[in-house]
Amino acid sequence: MKFPALKTYAIVYLIFLYAPIVLLPLFAFNNSKVIAFPLSGFTTEWFQMMWNDTQLFKAVKNSLIIAVSSSVLSTCLGVFAARASTRFNFPGKGSILGLIMLPMVLPEMIVAMSLLVVLLTIGMPLSILTIIMGHLLICTPFAVAILSSAFQSLDRSLEEAAYDLGETPASTFRLIVLPLVMPGIISSLLICFTISLDEFIIAYFLGGNQTVLSVYIYGQFRFPARVPAIMALGTVLVCLSICLLSIAEFYRRRGIARTGAKDTGGFL
Amino acid sequence: MTVSDKPTMIEFRDVQKYYGDYHALRGINATIKAGEFFSLLGPSGCGKTTLLRTIAGFEDISSGAVLIDGKDAAQIPPNKRPTNMVFQSYAIFPHLTVEQNVGFGLRRENLSKDEMGRRVGEALEMVGLKGFGKRAAHALSGGQRQRVALARALILKPKVLLLDEPLSALDKKLRENMQVELIKLQRQVGITFILVTHDQEEALVMSDRIAVMFEGQIAQLDDPETLYRRPKSRQVADFIGTMNFLPATAHPTSDGGFDVDVAGLGQCHIPADQAPGAATGNGVNVGFRPETLTILYEGQQPTDRETPGTVEEVVYYGDMTYYDVKLDGVAEPVRLSMRNVPGRPVLDIGTRTRVAWSPSALVLFR
Ligand SMILES: Nc1ncnc2c1ncn2[C@@H]1O[C@H](COP(=O)(O)OP(=O)(O)O)[C@@H](O)[C@H]1O
Numbered sequence: 001m002k003f004p005a006l007k008t009y010a011i012v013y014l015i016f017l018y019a020p021i022v023l024l025p026l027f028a029f030n031n032s033k034v035i036a037f038p039l040s041g042f043t044t045e046w047f048q049m050m051w052n053d054t055q056l057f058k059a060v061k062n063s064l065i066i067a068v069s070s071s072v073l074s075t076c077l078g079v080f081a082a083r084a085s086t087r088f089n090f091p092g093k094g095s096i097l098g099l100i101m102l103p104m105v106l107p108e109m110i111v112a113m114s115l116l117v118v119l120l121t122i123g124m125p126l127s128i129l130t131i132i133m134g135h136l137l138i139c140t141p142f143a144v145a146i147l148s149s150a151f152q153s154l155d156r157s158l159e160e161a162a163y164d165l166g167e168t169p170a171s172t173f174r175l176i177v178l179p180l181v182m183p184g185i186i187s188s189l190l191i192c193f194t195i196s197l198d199e200f201i202i203a204y205f206l207g208g209n210q211t212v213l214s215v216y217i218y219g220q221f222r223f224p225a226r227v228p229a230i231m232a233l234g235t236v237l238v239c240l241s242i243c244l245l246s247i248a249e250f251y252r253r254r255g256i257a258r259t260g261a262k263d264t265g266g267f268l
Numbered sequence: 269m270t271v272s273d274k275p276t277m278i279e280f281r282d283v284q285k286y287y288g289d290y291h292a293l294r295g296i297n298a299t300i301k302a303g304e305f306f307s308l309l310g311p312s313g314c315g316k317t318t319l320l321r322t323i324a325g326f327e328d329i330s331s332g333a334v335l336i337d338g339k340d341a342a343q344i345p346p347n348k349r350p351t352n353m354v355f356q357s358y359a360i361f362p363h364l365t366v367e368q369n370v371g372f373g374l375r376r377e378n379l380s381k382d383e384m385g386r387r388v389g390e391a392l393e394m395v396g397l398k399g400f401g402k403r404a405a406h407a408l409s410g411g412q413r414q415r416v417a418l419a420r421a422l423i424l425k426p427k428v429l430l431l432d433e434p435l436s437a438l439d440k441k442l443r444e445n446m447q448v449e450l451i452k453l454q455r456q457v458g459i460t461f462i463l464v465t466h467d468q469e470e471a472l473v474m475s476d477r478i479a480v481m482f483e484g485q486i487a488q489l490d491d492p493e494t495l496y497r498r499p500k501s502r503q504v505a506d507f508i509g510t511m512n513f514l515p516a517t518a519h520p521t522s523d524g525g526f527d528v529d530v531a532g533l534g535q536c537h538i539p540a541d542q543a544p545g546a547a548t549g550n551g552v553n554v555g556f557r558p559e560t561l562t563i564l565y566e567g568q569q570p571t572d573r574e575t576p577g578t579v580e581e582v583v584y585y586g587d588m589t590y591y592d593v594k595l596d597g598v599a600e601p602v603r604l605s606m607r608n609v610p611g612r613p614v615l616d617i618g619t620r621t622r623v624a625w626s627p628s629a630l631v632l633f634r
């Protein structure tokens with residue numbers, strides 16, 4: 001490389017990015033309640049402690065329900081919006097799309113607060129359902145953005161050809177459009193799932209007495225004795241994320257290879 | 269049975285099409301016969317694709333009517349029309365195999381697996397893709413995709429096959445081969461073919477009749493020979509091949525023909541059929557195709573008229589040579605073409621020569 005300063009910067013940057021994640025498993029297996037160097041020995045005690053935590057399981061279950069629901073729902077909405085925006089012209093199209101995309105840049109705090117006010121006013125009890133509604137709001141813009149590019153790259157004449165060969169608009173959508181945008185749908189599901197799983201503010205504001213994973217983990221940091229178990233949990237989450245991303249990427253690439261399309265990035 | 273005796277397959281009745289303010293089709297009237305190889309020819313943007321798509325049902329028309337086999341097509345959705353289309357981009361379904369692509373239209377017919385396989389095999393064989401069934405469609409070459417698109421459209425035995433510039437993406441050699449194959453295929457299946465092209469040579473080679481379009485209108489609809497030899501307007505003449513235009517005056521005579529005085533070449537008489545655009549008076553034009561003018565070599569006598577001139581430009585094409593000759597008394601040089609045969613040397617620039625021409629070859633324009 002020509003610029004040694006740039007090289008150094010790149011390395012420092014990567015360390016800054018990934019060192020904390022590497023520390024997770026290090027302390028998860030460290031035989032000490034204190035999170036500090038030097039390491040004192042190997043143990044799997046923290047994993048057992050995590051495994052026996054029923055509160056944690058409840059939080060995980062809530063998080064999974066919320067993440068799966070909001071990713072599926074927002075991807076469905078994204079399919080409709082992306083289809084409409086790439087295929088049809090209608091009055092007010094620009095502003096409608098703008099309004100759909102707005103929550104992407106709106107501070108989550110504002111979304112959470114205003115939703116909370118509305119929910120309290122209409123007297124809707126806070127629950128998993130209200131969290132899902134909030135997450136739907138912030139996930140949909142991402143789904144629309146990802147799916148729009150998938151629908152955009154679809155050749156219009158493919159649909160016309162299927163229609164010309166006797167299929168109805170509905171069967172054309174099922175037989176031609178859906179399989180060809182499938183990589184986009186997988187990307188969208190994955191991104192929305194991750195966003196929802198990570199999300200803290202909305203889940204905290206709108207959760208009522210239902211705790212999700214992010215909120216639970218944050219709460220545990222108040223008890224120093226429980227921190228090593230959190231490290232163990234973090235380690236498990238990192239491993240699961242890597243597995244999930246790899247599987248999804250595999251299917252996405254296979255989908256692209258099968259249609260002979262150019263890989264337009266994805267996110268890995 | 270000649271084409272003109274056959275029943276009408278497609279009829280356009282004063283078809284108008286607006287895209288917003290843009291007037292894309294401006295009163296199209298034409299009939300296309302059953303079993304005909306019909307071409308829509310015109311420069312890019314003149315409305316050929318739009319007109320073709322009104323037959324397939326992908327464009328609604330603003331007024332007028334399109335009749336397919338005697339029925340008003342307005343009531344028939346595209347998936348119910350007895351037409352199939354080969355798209356300009358071929359529109360091969362990239363996630364399916366060649367076999368699945370070709371058999372796509374048969375899905376609705378609930379055929380047995382054997383019957384389906386047999387029909388697909390037949391269609392593939394017809395377009396010369398036997399044994400390609402299991403290949404992934406996206407891995408095919410341009411020419412192969414084109415054949416898959418053809419087989420896929422023909423497998424439903426439509427009454428009309430619509431082809432939107434099907435050969436424009438192929439290289440020259442392959443294109444010429446496919447032209448011949450398409451003609452053969454059309455004769456074999458006997459289906460009405462409607463071809464859209466901007467390539468005048470392609471249209472002349474392949475078609476029974478050609479509609480030449482400019483700016484949303486049909487300028488002339490004729491068989492290739494009439495179109496080439498008797499174009500109705502300068503615009504058509506210019507678009508189909510090359511033509512020399514010389515200013516002239518013309519006066520109608522009692523036999524329906526014209527007395528024509530061509531500047532620099534002299535007077536002559538032509539019959540009515542050489543003035544399809546019926547023009548009289550001063551400031552009309554006559555047109556000559558390059559191959560109707562001949563350079564006279566030493567000792568050769570003209571069959572009709574001759575005029576002396578000077579060679580100004582020589583373009584050698586192997587089998588042919590094109591000359592620009594400045595005829596004495598004519599302002600603009602004329603382009604003429606000579607077949608290169610033994611004993612007929614290619615002339616140099618500046619050579620004095622004689623050019624033979626015949627009133628029977630000229631066409632009178634406004
Ligand atoms: N969907 C459309 N919206 C607006 N204008 C269109 C549309 N489709 C075609 N046009 C216009 O109509 C004219 C004719 O188009 P087309 O039939 O595709 O021409 P051709 O096939 O002869 O090149 C062009 O000027 C084109 O810009």
Ligand SMILES: [Mg+2]
Pocket residue numbers: 316317318
């Ligand atoms: Mg076109």
